[in-house]
Amino acid sequence: MTELVVGVQHIRDEVEALPTSSAELSAVGAVGTAPNASAMAFPLNVPVYMISSNETMRALLGTVGTLPDAIRGVAGQLTNGLSAARMVIVRVAEGANAQETIANILGSEALGTGIWALLDAPNDLSVTPRLILTPGYTSQFHWRGVVSVPVTSGGTGYTVAPTLAFSGGGGGTGASAHAVVSGGAVTEIVIDNPGEGYTTVPTITPTGGGTGLVLGAPVVGSVANPIVAGINAVLERLDAHFFPDGPVGNRERWLAYRETIQSDRINHPMFVDVVVTDSAGNYVTRPASPRVVGAYVATDQEHGGRPFHSPSNRPIYDIVGVSPPVPFSYRDPNTLGQEILGANGGIIVKGETGVEASVADGGFVFWGTDNCGENDNWRMTNVVRGRDYIELTQLNTLKYFLGRYRILTAVVFAVIDTMRKHLQWLKDNEDILDFRTGIEPSKNPVEQLRLGNLAIMFRAEEAPVLKKLTIYSRRMPSALDTLIANVATQLGNAA
CATH class of the missing domain: 3.40.50 (Rossmann fold)
Structure with missing residues (x-):
């Protein structure tokens, strides 16, 4: 490599905190x-x-x-x-x-x-x-629908799947299912439509295809969207x-x-x-x-x-x-x-x-x-979204340090200062109540540091939504004492 012989050379080698690049959560x-x-x-x-x-x-x-x-x-x-x-x-x-x-x-x-x-x-x-x-x-979603139908005995001689007819169930409607046949026996009941409104267990009647099929009691419950x-x-x-x-x-x-x-x-x-x-x-x-x-x-x-x-x-x-x-x-x-x-x-x-x-x-x-x-x-949506914003912003910004720098004191302070400045900005804007950043020695053992793994802690508290005000309303008897004292004083002055 050729060295400069005469002239002025600038090399920017300081490690500084970075300006944060905010994440977008509103798309x-x-x-x-x-x-x-x-x-x-x-x-x-x-x-x-x-x-x-x-x-x-x-x-x-x-x-x-x-x-x-x-x-x-x-x-x-x-x-x-x-x-x-x-x-x-x-x-x-x-x-x-x-x-x-x-x-x-x-x-x-x-x-x-x-x-x-x-x-x-x-x-x-x-x-x-x-x-x-x-x-x-x-x-x-299916409210009080048929969730599953157990097969107690698969029967014999089923060359085709039997038809399954639902009846009863305390006013429930719409359930349908089909049988899966393997080796001449019914091995599984597949729910095609759980139906809805079954306040009691419906009856399922199989017809045709073979003999000996015994079904257990259908399981009724809610089926999620x-x-x-x-x-x-x-x-x-x-x-x-x-x-x-x-x-x-x-x-x-x-x-x-x-x-x-x-x-x-x-x-x-x-x-x-x-x-x-x-x-x-x-x-x-x-x-x-x-x-x-x-x-x-x-x-x-x-x-x-x-x-x-x-x-x-x-x-x-x-x-x-x-x-x-x-x-x-x-x-x-x-x-x-x-x-x-x-x-x-x-x-x-x-x-x-x-x-x-x-x-x-x-x-x-x-x-x-x-x-x-x-x-x-x-529990609160704004709290979870707020923490997403903090963590994604940190990811977007701190990835710059990875691979470019070694674990040195100046680098650690630059990473922490980058995090601290962003969290302070959020605190100044009243997005969070307070925060802490730092290093926990117990989470940074020598063997992890030698692998290039650095653990940094931050804590922050997002502001919860004000949902309920409890105001204690009481009588104020001292006001009556003040009333009497004022009257007595005025009467005394009049006398």
Whole structure:
């Protein structure tokens, strides 16, 4: 290597804290149907990037199916100077019935179809969708359906599968199944449709194909929505959150639906639909989830894209009603709305003028703060999304140090200072309450350091949503003593 002989040479070799590069958590991912869409602009099972205000793209998507309303619902919440949401659209084929469409939305991991197509967006589109919805196809589930049918004895001589007829079950309907035959015997009963409403165990009568088949008592229970049950792996890989619409209008049915969900990335299933007007001025019912996601986008954008704030107690625009209306009071814990919120659900409630305990004086207001996970320390959606933001921002920034530097004192301090400056900025903006960063010697043994593994600790506390104020109201007897003392003093002065 040739050395400089005469001149001035500068070598920048100091190790400094880096400015942080913030993560984006407000891009929307919508998977659904649009049968009349341009196949060139929106090919099936391919993520397509668009902004919600792009009139050309919206026209190419058409007006039929769930995706056009999803975009409308998100865009309708962008007020106060907010113009558009970044969106990733995945169009799937509309099936002959809801079950087929749900299967298309659920898609295949191996083929990258349906919800799995969202995983291609970061590489293909340079945008990561982290607010996910599949409107219109998350409320379907089987309440008190037939979950399974055991085979007690497979019988003999079955050259073809017997037909299976369901009867009884206390008013339940819709269950169907077929038998699997191997070696002349029935080996398995496959549930084709669990049906619904079986308050007692139904009877199954096999006919034809062979003899000796004995079936055990069918197992009755709730069967989860396939999309809600299957989306968590996608959410984990994207660090995303899902906003489902639950079954509306029936308390017991919604509670049974809620019991089928456990994930801190699935958030406050909605108990209501919304009523909007279509292009002809007709009143039509549509899913609430796009409006809720739009409220999240708007709230994030109002705070610089930082997702530490909840859109609860925020008006929902571009709707003319909710279906069904939900009784709610800020003072009565026995209202249906309070019960749904207590079970981690979401509601939209109409305001009432002149009613102090109503949600508002007018308009339609969203309430929903919780996810459907099990850990109360991470119960609030804004807290989990806020921690996602911190960790993804650290990943985006600190990866610069990897491989470029060795584990030296200056490098360790540069990494910690990078983290500290970002956390201090979040604290100064009241996104977090406080934080700590540092090194724990017990987590950095010599053998790990020699392998290039450095462990750094940070702690932070996101601010919880204010959900309840408890105000203690008491009488003040000392005021009466003061009254008498003042009267006595004035009487004395008058004398």
